[in-house]
Amino acid sequence: MNIYALGIDVGSTTVKTVVCDEKGTVLHSAYERHFSKVKETVSAQLEIIAGKFPEAQFRSAMTGSAGLGLANAAGISFVQEVHAAFLAVKMLYPKTDTVIELGGEDAKIIFLTGGVEQRMNGSCAGGTGAFIDQMATLLGITVQELDAAALRAKRTYPIASRCGVFAKSDIQPLLNQGAAREDVAASIFRAVVDQTVAGLAQGREIKGNVLFLGGPLYFLKGLRKAFVGTLGLTEEQAAFPEQAPVFVALGSALYADQSKDQPKTAAMLLEKIRNAHAASDVLTGDVLFQSKEEYAEFVERHKQCDLAYADLKQYEGDAYLGIDSGSTTTKLVLITEDGRLLYSHYASNEGQPLDRIAAKLKQIYADKNPKLNIRASAVTGYGEDLIRAGLSVDYGIVETVAHFKAASFFCPDVDFIIDIGGQDIKCFKIKNGAIDSIMLNEACSSGCGSFIQTFAMAMGYDIAEFSQMGLFAKHPVELGSRCTVFMNSSVKQAQKDGATVEDISAGLSSSIIKNAIYKVIRARSVDELGKNIVVQGGTFLNDAVLRCFEREIGRRVIRPAISGLMGAFGAALYAKEQAALTDAPSTLISPEALKQFSYTSQNVRCGGCTANCSLNVIKFSDGGRFVSGNRCEKGAGVKRDTEVPDLYTYKYDSLMVLAKEQPARSRATVGLPMVLSFYEQMPFWHTLFTKLGFRVEISGESDRKVYFKGQHTIPSDTVCYPAKLAHGHVETLLEKGVDFIFWPCMSYNLQEADTNNHFNCPVVAYYPELMRANHSGLNADNFCYPYLDLNNRKNVIQVMKKTLRKYNIGGEIAGAVDAAYQAFADFRKDIAQKAQEVIAQARAQGRKIIVLAGRPYHLDKEINHGIHKLITSLGLAVVTEESVAPLGEMPHLHVLNQWTYHSRLYRAAQYVTTQPDMQLVQLVSFGCGIDAITTDEVRSILESHGKLYTQLKIDEINNLGAAKIRLRSLLAAMNSQ
């Protein structure tokens, strides 16, 4: 009788089994998707094994992220999956230096030489198989097609890889702007590599012989190419083993063999699996509907909010076209003069919104009554600019306003609108007939339609069918509110514990609502929302979701039957309003021109300024063109009549110009990284060192390349982007060959006003410590990071004397420090004065003023992504928070006011409340824990005085789409106030 080893790997999406002998020779292997039916799939594979090896006995072990529960319940031994892989690598590929394994939701790395280290992705599933699946879905193609496309790519775009949600917001605009699908595909793979480097390697370099494991790396040639290329590996160094997909299962078989597991027949194992009953700890909630009658009544009530209809073929007279080119879907409506619906369309844009809309328009032209005249048209949504340019649509309208118009049509005294679409949630409160406050989901799509859609697809259902299934679920699962990726594991857990698809469907509907209310709106009580609530967006067409919402807030709401079309409907209403003001016929592309319509897209670099934005230029068949990717008008070739005053640019330039002032002869070269607190204190340190006769080398401007340069030394991938960028700046300074880099640690910042304390945040205060510990090129000689307190002149002198001891310049230091203080004061005075000029100039030009409030380092154009230019392009002047903070008083706060930079926000907000022509926009870096405290406080200062609060969350994402919607909504609200 033969004794073999059997390994069973139950991953998040697949089941793998391997039978091998003690040498690791594979005798049988299987790889199969389990669609969450784990037990069944494992049993099926075991049956095959039982048939193939009827006489044999097996030493067995289970592994994998979803295998633990089953292994415990079945009494089969379990081995952690990374460890299983490690065992197999040691036996089969002993020369390997590094192993990279990508799975469905996990990513792992094992360093074998130079200290064995095994790591897994932490609490983020970015850069895994699930991420690639998500991206393929977004492009409307299969993963295989994505892979094939990537191999044909000509260039790559930077795409955030940390989270599917982030990546989507980078990819969507690329698609909407017509970037080639091949290039986007390759960029997605590149993002996966970046995530592996940033999230897993965490400062350890990936080099030598690299073994690549896991399904995605085995099946996707494009992904392989991206890894090999980015890591700079030779063909010999990169190994993609034949058994890659089942490698971990093989490892667990080897584990079983080495741990001398008691041999059993396949039939015995099968018996164990079949009898496995995991302990159930599923929480269940209330049923959605008790009976069919209750549901029927619910449906009847909501039916009352519907439009009247008219026939496109019969109707004669004026009609108005509204287009909503959303991030993933395209919506069109055509309405009559009295608001009856002639035509509507709602479908995925399949990544090609312009083509879809042109096709639908052709259809309308073909089907309509010849006497129907499209009097005017308007477009809204992410694709607004492109569609408007391509199809000569009459008007563009910001989404929020379009939704408000549509909601008012159904409920004239509406005071709260919540729109849940595929990728985004928009909520706004209406006060005095104008949009008062807007909440958008910034970095999280957990409360959106795509959330439930992802699960429907994973379980093999169509979204409509899936959500319908939840209506009469007997024991809806209580899944709480959390991120999509983690919801995955909760859902799987529930399934393992016996929850049905119906129960999960109902549970997910309730989770969407909880995410929306508690994560996005952050409502504490229902009364906060309003009395007359209109819900809309495609997601609310789902009755289960609607029911959950009404139940969660304990109130009845209005859901128009055209819930998913409200943006387009609002645009049509807007077109109608605007057309009433003019006699001119619509500019919309004619049926004839539409027949000829085509376009080409091309990428170029803008030479307008040093930013060198990457532009995407689309040329239309009629000779028109559309440029995207530009931060300012220059790229689009638009000339402005007057310069809009902007303090951000002025302050940035005055810091950058410092780099040019150098002493005649120098003792040594000191490198100063242009990061974090240096964005304010550079004049101080620059003066101090130049006065002492040092040549000062400033690391220079940031861009994406600088970030990538330092990426491999970042130990914590969840720290804020401004901190991460610092790694690249230090790298730059080392490349420039400076004698030493100077970057002080400072627990305290300047004491400026009556505050509880004047700390720096922990990251600003101590980042040099982290840098020193994680960059092998830094040592005591070339990296000086003394602790000092700028409030205390004596302390600064003392510390600098000690720091520069070896240059023997003790006597000169006091004088240089005084000069530095003077230069710093002059710089701040100059900025404050310039702020007054900007304000005066803006007022003279009749412009409104935005206080763009963040931190000093938000000046960095790689951090702010040119938001200040976006604001000036809307005709608003921009000043910084610290330049107006001294003009404000410290308002009464409900929080501890103990950070210098943050206390400026409060005073700046207070000042804004005293200036009728000013509004404040707060910039928040993703991951800034302290801003979790400041944002609520700044909001309350502003709103208590009737000001609008706008928050822009920024990260490495280069896409200003969401920012633009917010700013335009702000502008619309300001104008209507």
Next chain:
Amino acid sequence: MEDHAIFTREMKDTHTILIPNMLPIQFRLLISVFEFYGYHCELLESESRTVVEEGLKNVHNDTCYPALLVIGQFMEALKSGKYDPNRTALMLPQTGGGCRASNYIHLLRKCLKDTFPQVPVISLNFVGLEKDPRNGWQLTMPMIIRAIYSIIYGDMLMTLYNQCRSYELIKGSSKKVLDKWIRYMSKELRKNGYTNTTKYYKLMLADFAKIERSSIPRIKVGIVGEIYVKYSPLANNHLEDFLISEGCEPVVPSMLEFILYWSINKVNDARIYGKYTAATPVYHMIYKMFLAEQKRVIRTMKEHSTFTPPHDFEKLRASVTRYIGQGVNMGEGWLIPAEMGALAESGTENIICTQPFGCLPNHIIAKGMSRAIKEYYPDANIVAIDYDPGATRVNQENRIKLMLANARAKRGEV
């Protein structure tokens, strides 16, 4: 004038003070001290789902997990109907410093403003962070000293309990001894002579030594990290119990080390930034007092037992400068790398660093220092585990299992 409710003198008689159970052993002794001085206290133990949900509802979702849990636990308690909001007060420990944790109490008051404005919040701190003449919460010197001793005794019990529990032959025998001692010390702390620590240490050591234990060595796993997540089973999903179920011995540094860290920081700040004040020598004195007590703990343990004593804090402090400056004092600051280094040095190479997701200081002091520690201790097997409402237990345990697989492989087990 502050616009929140104040805990007045009259409330001492009428109100029950709810306290989150951050340190399961030490806090039980601590409240018995408070009771002795006439305050009615109750530790909150609830771990229901509502705790997290209330937290999510009431604080900004990006706020750190400890704040979310503590506030969630309070709100759940107040809404449960178990307590009369007109006769209930809340207490939160506050340390001050540049970490946003100093803001918990303000966030809590913000939540109460809309729902239970009459409920006062007491700040538990020893530096007088909240001064109000109406304050009925009076920390007198004898009370402070008793409170401190309750922590010191609690630490000793925690250390002994952890060292026995993984080895006990009769299940539950360590817990019995522990419970007995908590009851006993609660009474002793009310009498005179409670400061004779050596006497009590010896009794404790003798009593715990009587527990029948296996002599097979277990894998030792050090737990360091953000103070709340490190100690509170609610926050760390019962990490100690999980480790024991995996056949390991959890090694948890004591609270005394945090107090030592906190007091010497005040001296360090003065030294580094030239910020000497009248309080500086006082802090230094406090530090020295606690240090002497720690030395007593170590000495007594060495002389009278086979249990492993804590690390000499002065040594630990001296060695930390190899990785990080002692100026890093926000959150757990240099204490985390110091403890990791000390654990690795004394043979506990497997270390779990617990932290709330997105904890600001921990970017630097935990994940940021891993590499530096490995330079000195290449065998250190460190895993950082993030805790937040979105993280699942399965996920966390899988990562810990990986760390344990490494540990077992090093011992020659497969």
